Structures are given as C-alpha cells and as structure tokens.
Amino acid sequence: MRRTITYLLLCCGAWLGSNRANAQSVEIADLHRSLPYAKDSLEYVDMLNQLGMYHHLGNADSCFWFAVKAREIATRLQYKKGMAGALKNLGIFYSQKLNIQQAIAYEQEALELYRQAGDSANVCHILNNLSIDYEESGDTAREHDYLRQAMYAGSRLDNDSMFSLVLSNYILEYGSDSTRQDSVQWAYQKLQAITARYPYSREWLYAKMFEAIELVKDGRGRQGEQLIHDIADTAIQKGFLHLAIAAYFRIIDDFIPLGYNADSMVYTARIFRLAERAGYYDIMMSVLPSLYRHYAGRQDSRHTAYYGNAMLQLARHQLGLRKSSQEINYMRYFLKEQEMRSLQLQNQVQRQAIEQSNLQQANRRLLIWGLSGLLLLLLVVAAVYYRFYRASWQYERRLAAMNITIAEKNRQLKANDDFKNKLISVVAHDFRNPLNNIIRMAALLQSRSLSREEMMRIIEQVETASGKTLAVFDSILRWIKSQLSGFVYAPAPCPVNAMMTDARQSVQQAAAEKQVSIAIEVPDDIQVAAEREMLQFAHRSLLHHAVTLAAQQGRVVITAQEAAGAVKVLVTVPQVIAGTAMSGHLFGYRGTAYYQQHKPDDAELALIICRDFMDKMGGHISARREGEGMVFEYELPSFH
Structure with missing residues (x-):
C-alpha cells in the first residue's frame, strides 16, 4: 500500500499545505463557486489546476478533465506556470492509471518548466513524484537519484513544509534499510x-x-496503536480525511509486519468508510475486494451484502462517469497529443527548411559579391605585401650580415679581454715572489749597516732573483707571443720531475719562511703531452697554493701515477692550516655575475686559469679534502 499512502500525503501536499484548517471538500466547493469570478485568464488557469489536484484522489477523470482544460488555455496564453501545473496533474493522473512512462514524460516536461520559472517548491514536488514513479517502474537507480535531488532541493526551501513531505518519502523508502538507519534517524x-x-x-x-x-x-505496540487512533480522530475533526486513512494504513502496512497483533479487517473497514465519505473512489476500489472476500469467507451475510452492494454502486458510479459529458479517453488524448506534436514538428521543420533555402540563396548572392570584393582586395594586398616583402628581405640580408660581423667582433673582443685578464694574472702571479725578494733585499741594504761579505751575499741573492725573474719574464713573453698569433695547441713531451723541480724554485723562499719541505717523488721517465709554458704555469700555481695552505713546518709531497695512457700528478698537503676554509670548487667556474660582485684574488684567478689550460690540453684538474690535508690533482695524456 506504500504507493497509495505516498500519493495521499505527498502528491496533494503542495496544494493543501497552505490552508491548514479547512477541509478538502469545502475548498473544492469554494473553488467551483469562484471560477466564474476569476479576475483574468491566468487566475482561471491556476484555479483549474488547483481543482484538478483536489479531485485526483476522489475522481481521477475530473482531475484529468481540469488538467486538459488548464493546459489548453495556458498553452494559448503561453503561461508557463499554468502549463507546468497542468502537466503535473496529468503526470499524477497517468501514474494513478499505472501508465508510468506517460506519467514520467509529463512530469519531466513540468520539471523543466518549473526550473525555467524558478519555482523551487514545485521543482522539489516534481522531483519527489518522479522518485515515486521510477520506484513503480522498477528503475531503482533513478528512483534514488530523484529522491536525492528532492532532498537537496527541499533543504534549500524557505517553505519547509514541502521539505517535510520529502523527508517523509525518504523515511518510507529507507526505513527498512539497515545500512541507512543513521540517515533515516x-x-x-x-x-x-x-x-x-x-x-x-x-x-x-x-x-x-x-x-x-x-x-x-x-x-510499546498498545501505545502506538492508541497514538494512531488519536491521530485519526484529530485528522477527521479537522477534515483531513486522507490523513486519517493514511494513519490506519500504517497499522496494516507497518504494525502488523513488525509483529503487532491487530485485526487488519477492522482498519480496512475504517479506511473504506473514510474513503467513501471523502469520495476517494480509487481507495474504495482497492480495499473493497479484500473486505468482501473476508466476510464472505466468514459467511457474514449482512456485511457481505453491504460490501457487495458497495461494489455494485461503485461500479455504476464509475460507469456513469465514463458516460458523462466530461468523459475523455485519456489514452486517445495522449496519442492525439503525440500525433499533433509530430505534425507541429513536421510543419516547423518544413518552415525552417523553406526559410533556410531562402536564406541560403541570399547568402549565396552576398557571398559572390563578398568574394569578388575580397579577391580584388587580396590582389591589392598581395601587390603591396610583395613590395614590402622584397624590401624587408633585402633589409634582413643586410642586417644578418651586420649581425655576423658584430658577433665576430664581439667574439674577438671577448677573447682579447679574457687573454688580457689571464695575462695580468700570470704576470702578477709569476713575478710577485721574485720582485718581493728584490724589494725585501733592497730594504735590508737601506735599513742595516752590513759588512762587505754580507752586502756581497745579498747582492748575489738579488742578482740570482733578478735572473730568475728575467727568465720567467722571457718564458712568459714567448708564451704571450704564441697567443697573439692565435692559439694552436701543439703538445710536446714535458718531464714532470724536471718541471716540478724547476717550479719549486719559485716558492722556495716562501717554503723556507714556513719551514715547509717539498718532496718530489716522481719517476724521471714520466712525461706528459702538454704545452710547456701552460703546464709550468699550472705547476707554479699548484705549488704556491700548496705552500700557502700547508701548516708551519709541514710537508708538500708530489707524486705521479701512469696508467691506461694517462698520467695523474698529485700534489698532497698532509696537514693544512687549522681553521682554513676550503672551497668545494677551487677550480669551478662561478660565472660572470659572481666576479662582478666578488673580485677574485690572484691565487684564485691563477687556479681558474689552470683549469682553462688543462681543458685546452685535453686534461682536467681538481682539488679535494683528504683527512686533515688537501690533495691537488691533474691528469694529462702520457707522451710515448
């Protein structure tokens, strides 16, 4: 009986919710009296729709008749709200007649119109009805989907009485679902x-x-039954006969299945009497057969005759309605409506085809004129474009030639600038110690009274330092001259032991002051393929850096290993000065931006030049920490 109960309470709820104290029959009578006095056609349509809603329980054919009339007038007036109300009544009518697919079709159309009108309450109402119809059709997925939409729409309504109807439907649907008891509660x-x-x-x-x-x-079944009686009595007093019927249906549909012992026929008889009183013929027809069979089985002639006569009277009533002037064949109406819609659609398609044909002809003429003008314009634009393109092409050729020339000059300037910086670093690095020695000795000569032997010894030292300075200068000068004519790398055999021994002389004075010993443990026969002056500059730079980092009275050990056609030379400082901050990338390239903000010292620049020289000679150079010391290492191809 859930479907009957749902329509008793939910389908009529939207129309009845606003007049809480009046009985339905009074409202129907008032509406019938007010019809001739409607202010305008729109109000007349609304009254017809309301009458159709009131009649849907007592006389479904009257509901259908009022819906058809309302729809005809609303369609003629293009009154969308009235059309939607009529479609809603038609959906309820066809649903009662168990033509579910027709009911859904009308309700879907009504839902779209209500959404266009922004009528949230009726949108919620239609969604709720669609949920019930899809349940009847067996489409559980859509039933639950529309119920979910109705719950969402109802929760946003200002008129929460409509939401209460949706909540009631939700409880009816999921009340027995053990997985949804929280949401039901x-x-x-x-x-x-x-x-x-x-x-x-x-x-x-x-x-x-x-x-x-x-x-x-x-x-507490007794208390529950008593509460049902109280509800039914109150509903009857207020004229809410449909609610009293629904209350008694609760005992039949819910109490008895839960195990409560009650006489269902007693409540079925009460439902029949209330339905008879309210004119709910469909409900009367649904309960009469069970009453008649019950009393006939008990051989109760009085009640059997009563309910048999009621069935006869109800059948005559329904037959009389069908023969009345208000009778409408709803199936034929539906089919004719579909046929009319089909004809209207065909007519509309034909009209659109004619209009499109005319429009296409006009468009063709317009297109021909447009294309002609466009072709002429394109010819003019093409001529102008070709002229500018030719001038632009010539300009781009000249510009490209100028860019190539400027790029080549920039490359030469950059090369010259790099060479200048390296040249300054080489001169500053290789001449610093000899010149410092000469200046220091000259200061000794000026500041002290020396004997002839001491003076001669100092002069000999100055002469030796000057000779070394000149030798270094001569060596650097030859290297500079080779660079000015363009660098062409021509590797030559370079004995590592001999070159390290020669380079050691450049740091001998600094090593003596720190009492640092320099041990060269390189076999005499190890030679590398390199450019001599570039390699010697690297040797002097490495030894200078090693002596600088070495602790007082420390050691510097030079070793070499040859393997796989390459020679690896290591300059090891076993113990560096305590607290010295070691760079993780002594030979790394930090970029132009770094050197614009942090001007490197001569030693750091010298190590960077060493890396460049090693790259040009096909080798590489690096530094690493090893315990408390430091290891400088370079690798070059072996010369065979």
Whole structure:
C-alpha cells in the first residue's frame, strides 16, 4: 500500500499545505463557486489546476478533465506556470492509471518548466513524484537519484513544509534499510523539528505516525496503536480525511509486519468508510475486494451484502462517469497529443527548411559579391605585401650580415679581454715572489749597516732573483707571443720531475719562511703531452697554493701515477692550516655575475686559469679534502 499512502500525503501536499484548517471538500466547493469570478485568464488557469489536484484522489477523470482544460488555455496564453501545473496533474493522473512512462514524460516536461520559472517548491514536488514513479517502474537507480535531488532541493526551501513531505518519502523508502538507519534517524529528527513549528497541521500529524511506528519497534505496540487512533480522530475533526486513512494504513502496512497483533479487517473497514465519505473512489476500489472476500469467507451475510452492494454502486458510479459529458479517453488524448506534436514538428521543420533555402540563396548572392570584393582586395594586398616583402628581405640580408660581423667582433673582443685578464694574472702571479725578494733585499741594504761579505751575499741573492725573474719574464713573453698569433695547441713531451723541480724554485723562499719541505717523488721517465709554458704555469700555481695552505713546518709531497695512457700528478698537503676554509670548487667556474660582485684574488684567478689550460690540453684538474690535508690533482695524456 506504500504507493497509495505516498500519493495521499505527498502528491496533494503542495496544494493543501497552505490552508491548514479547512477541509478538502469545502475548498473544492469554494473553488467551483469562484471560477466564474476569476479576475483574468491566468487566475482561471491556476484555479483549474488547483481543482484538478483536489479531485485526483476522489475522481481521477475530473482531475484529468481540469488538467486538459488548464493546459489548453495556458498553452494559448503561453503561461508557463499554468502549463507546468497542468502537466503535473496529468503526470499524477497517468501514474494513478499505472501508465508510468506517460506519467514520467509529463512530469519531466513540468520539471523543466518549473526550473525555467524558478519555482523551487514545485521543482522539489516534481522531483519527489518522479522518485515515486521510477520506484513503480522498477528503475531503482533513478528512483534514488530523484529522491536525492528532492532532498537537496527541499533543504534549500524557505517553505519547509514541502521539505517535510520529502523527508517523509525518504523515511518510507529507507526505513527498512539497515545500512541507512543513521540517515533515516536524521530525517526523522529533522521531520520532527520542522513539524513541531506547526502543531496539529497535516505535516505534524504525519510525523506522529512515524512516532507510533517507533513505539511498536520499542515493544510499546498498545501505545502506538492508541497514538494512531488519536491521530485519526484529530485528522477527521479537522477534515483531513486522507490523513486519517493514511494513519490506519500504517497499522496494516507497518504494525502488523513488525509483529503487532491487530485485526487488519477492522482498519480496512475504517479506511473504506473514510474513503467513501471523502469520495476517494480509487481507495474504495482497492480495499473493497479484500473486505468482501473476508466476510464472505466468514459467511457474514449482512456485511457481505453491504460490501457487495458497495461494489455494485461503485461500479455504476464509475460507469456513469465514463458516460458523462466530461468523459475523455485519456489514452486517445495522449496519442492525439503525440500525433499533433509530430505534425507541429513536421510543419516547423518544413518552415525552417523553406526559410533556410531562402536564406541560403541570399547568402549565396552576398557571398559572390563578398568574394569578388575580397579577391580584388587580396590582389591589392598581395601587390603591396610583395613590395614590402622584397624590401624587408633585402633589409634582413643586410642586417644578418651586420649581425655576423658584430658577433665576430664581439667574439674577438671577448677573447682579447679574457687573454688580457689571464695575462695580468700570470704576470702578477709569476713575478710577485721574485720582485718581493728584490724589494725585501733592497730594504735590508737601506735599513742595516752590513759588512762587505754580507752586502756581497745579498747582492748575489738579488742578482740570482733578478735572473730568475728575467727568465720567467722571457718564458712568459714567448708564451704571450704564441697567443697573439692565435692559439694552436701543439703538445710536446714535458718531464714532470724536471718541471716540478724547476717550479719549486719559485716558492722556495716562501717554503723556507714556513719551514715547509717539498718532496718530489716522481719517476724521471714520466712525461706528459702538454704545452710547456701552460703546464709550468699550472705547476707554479699548484705549488704556491700548496705552500700557502700547508701548516708551519709541514710537508708538500708530489707524486705521479701512469696508467691506461694517462698520467695523474698529485700534489698532497698532509696537514693544512687549522681553521682554513676550503672551497668545494677551487677550480669551478662561478660565472660572470659572481666576479662582478666578488673580485677574485690572484691565487684564485691563477687556479681558474689552470683549469682553462688543462681543458685546452685535453686534461682536467681538481682539488679535494683528504683527512686533515688537501690533495691537488691533474691528469694529462702520457707522451710515448
């Protein structure tokens, strides 16, 4: 009986919710009297729709008749709200006649119109009805989807009485689902909170029915049955006969299945009497057969005759309605409507085809003129473009030639600038120690009274240092001259031991002052393929850096290893000065931006030049920490 109960409470709820104290029959009579006095056609359509809604329980054919009339007038007036109301009534009518697919078709059309009109309450109502119809059609997925949409729409309504109807439908749908008891309980609490604001209203009475069911579940069936009686009595007093019928259906549909012992025929008889009183012929027809069979089986002639006569009278009534002037063949109406829509669609398609043909002809003419003008314009643009393109092409050729020339000059300037920086570093690095020695000795000569032997010894030292300086200068000068004519790398055999021994002389004075010993443990026969002056500059730079880092009275050990056609030379400082900050990339290239902000010292620049020289000679150079010391290492191809 869930479908009957749902339509008793939910389908009529939207129209009846606003007049809480009047009986339905009074409202129907008032509307019939008011029809001739409608202010305008729109109000007349609304009255017809409201009458159709009121009649859907007592006389479905009247509901259909009012819906058809309302729709005809609303369509002629293009009154969308009236059209939607008529479609909603037609959907309810076809649903009662169990033509579910037709009902869904009308309700979907009504839903679209209500959405266009922004009527949230009726959108919620239609969504709720669609959920019920899809349940009847067996489409559970769509049933639940529309119920979910109705719950969402109802929660956003200002008129929460409509939301209470959706909550009721939700409880009816999921009340027996053990996986949804939390949400059902929430819906029940929400329903109670809403209806508490409208005591003794339809919604409040309906919420009390769920309260009665909860009492039965808790084992207090007598209290629940008494609550149902109170609800039915109150509903009858207020003229809400449909609610009294729904209350008695709760005992049949819910109490008895839960195990409560009640006489279903007693309540079925009450439902029949109330339906007879209200004119709900469909409900009367649904309960009469079971009543008649029950009393016939018990051989109760009085009640059997009563209900048999009621069945006869009801059949005559229905037959009389079919023969009345208001009778409309709803199936034929539906088919004719579909046929009319098909003809209208064909007519519209033909008109659109004619209009499109005319439009295409006009467009063709316009297109021909447009294309002609466009072709002429394109010819003019092409001529102008070709002229500018030719001038631009010549300009780009000249510009490209100038860019190539400028790039070549920039490359030469950069090369010259790099060479100048390296030249300055080489001169500053290789001449610093000899010149410092000469200056220091000259200061000694000026500041002290020396004997002839001491003076001669110092002069000999100055002469030796000057000779070394000149030798270094001569060596650097030859290297500079080779660079000015363009660098061409021509590797030559370079004995590592001999070159390291010669380079050691450049740092001998600094090593003596720190008492640092320099041990060269390189076999005499190891030779590398390199450019001599570039390699010797690297040797002097490495030894200078090693002596600088070495601790007082420390050692510098030079070793070499030859393997796989390459020679690896290591300058090891076993112990460096305590607290010295070692760079993780002594030979790394930091970029131009770094050197614009941090001007490197001569030693750092010398090591960078060493890296460049090693790259040009096909080798590489690096530095690493090893315990408390430091290891400088370079590798070059072996000369065979």
